Amino acid sequence: MARVAFLGLGVMGFPMAGHLAAAGHEVTVWNRTAAKATAWAQKHGGRAAATAREAAQGAEFVMCCVGNDDDLRAVCLGPDGAFAGMEKGAVFVDHTTVSAAVTRELASIAGDSGFGFVDAPVSGGQAGAENGQLSVMCGGAPGDYARAEPVIAAYAKICRLMGPSGAGQLTKMCNQIAIAGLVQGLSESLHFAEKAGLSIPEVVEVISQGAAGSWQMQNRYQTMAENRFDFGFAVDWMRKDLGICLATANENGASLPVTALVDQFYKDVQGMGGGRWDTSSLIARLRR
Template identity: 80%
Template structure:
């Protein structure tokens, strides 16, 4: 069992840290809002720390799941940042979805300090975190990944090293690009069925058995039909992720016309008051247009 610090106790981090404790790891948590850290300790045991540096002291692994590039820099750097508290050979594992640029930047700071660094964004949403069945895509050295993978296994159903530093984040971008186009296509199919007077459940039963089938179709069509969008990954966070994808595409020369279009559709959903709706809310935009 390892000594682990977990930084960031949002809808993903709170249950992920809980799985670590349940597996017998010695867990110290930090959250920008201390009440959340106190609530976690009340439920799972362990202890809370006042700063990322204090949480990281003596830890073999420091896991982070925060908001964006700037949030990640804030918990890593400075006198109160995690790097300042980590000892030689400790490994920082970042589960935040951020740019590959900030990942490489922070890994370059960690290396001369004798710290390992693994970028390890996750897919599976809140339900995946709560049930301990996330998919984790990792970048970093083979040695750092091999050391971190058994700890990550506490909340992962699948974990894979994709390459050197930044490869995990680039793979997560592929994931978000694929989801964006898929959810828009599913929204249009269900909207079309509604307009054509077809029973959606029957349509999904028929087409989900063939090439059109997907996780999104099986798990979201009922809530999409009902117009309830309070389950899953929020539109605000999806737009943050798609912004990273589009910026990286500009850097690499990749063409992402559908992703750019769907990003604008999500912008329209935000204007409808759907910032905290889940990503399947694209269908609400279509219903509003008609």
């Protein structure tokens, strides 16, 4: 069992940190809104720290799950940042979905300071975090990953080292690119079924058993049909992620025409007031 700090207790981080405590690790948590850290400690029996630096002090592993590049820098750097409290030989594990550029920047600083850095974005949404069934894609030095993987296992269905620093984030971009096109296709399929006067449950029962089947179809078709979009990953966050994908594609020369189009469709959903709706809300745009 390890001494672990967890920074960021949102809809993903709160249950992920809980799995670490349930696995027997000694967990200290920190959150920008202190009340969340206090609530977590009361529920799981760990300790709440006043700053990221305090949480990181004495920890063998510091896990982090915040919002974006700027949030991550703020949590890591500065006099109250986690890096200021980390000991040589510790490993920082970043579960935030951010750019590969900020990952490499912070990994370099970590290396110069004598501790490891593993970028480890996750897929599986809130349900995956709550059930301890996340897919974790990692980048970093093999030795740092090998040490961190047994700790990450507390909430992972699968965890893989994809390459050097930044490779985890690049893999997460592949994940978001695939989801964007898939959800748009599913939205159009269900919308077409509605317009054709077909029974959506019956359509899905048949086509989900063939090549059209997907996790999104099995888990979201009913709520999409009912116009309910309060399940999981928000449109605002998806647009943040797709922005990272498109910016990286401009750098590496990848062509992402469908991703760029779906990003604009999500912009339309935001314009409808759906920034906090989940990503399956693309169908609402078609129903306008």
